[in-house]
Amino acid sequence: MVEGYRVGPDYIEAHRVFVAVEGAADGAGPGGRATGREAGKATEPEAGQGTERVWGFYALMVEPGELDLMFVADQAQGYGIGRRLIGHMLDEARRAGLDSVRVVSHPPAEGFYRSMGARLVGTVPANPPAVRWDRPEFAFLVGSGGKKSLVR
Numbered sequence: 001m002v003e004g005y006r007v008g009p010d011y012i013e014a015h016r017v018f019v020a021v022e023g024a025a026d027g028a029g030p031g032g033r034a035t036g037r038e039a040g041k042a043t044e045p046e047a048g049q050g051t052e053r054v055w056g057f058y059a060l061m062v063e064p065g066e067l068d069l070m071f072v073a074d075q076a077q078g079y080g081i082g083r084r085l086i087g088h089m090l091d092e093a094r095r096a097g098l099d100s101v102r103v104v105s106h107p108p109a110e111g112f113y114r115s116m117g118a119r120l121v122g123t124v125p126a127n128p129p130a131v132r133w134d135r136p137e138f139a140f141l142v143g144s145g146g147k148k149s150l151v152r
Helices: 009-014 081-095 107-115
Strands: 016-021 036-038 054-062 065-072 100-104 119-124 135-141
Touching: 016 081, 054 081, 065 081, 081 100, 081 135, 107 135
Parallel strands: 065 100
Antiparallel strands: 016 036, 016 054, 054 065, 100 135, 119 135
């Protein structure tokens, strides 16, 4: 589903997008490497590192709190990258003062979000022709004591 999916510079400029890339030292991902860092931000490449492979990414909206996009490459699934991205997202949400983060999930990802502790709060109906299926709506309770909340 996400093969060839691209997030352009306009989206990255307007949103907080974080990526998991090959070549970092935290030990996740195929080949044992991944990291979470904000997309579009300059970083020092590690010694001997060429082009980085993106294993996954997410975008966090803070007004209101919502996980707008999250993808992990098919070949990178099962290595804990999604779990690390969710952990990073929850840390970012806490720093932003959010109490909760909304997720409108692709139905096959429902089990993943449940396993990460998200609570099912509803269903978003299909909206043809763009989206032809109902989607589960989840909320992560962030526990920041912050001022913004989504959970109804």
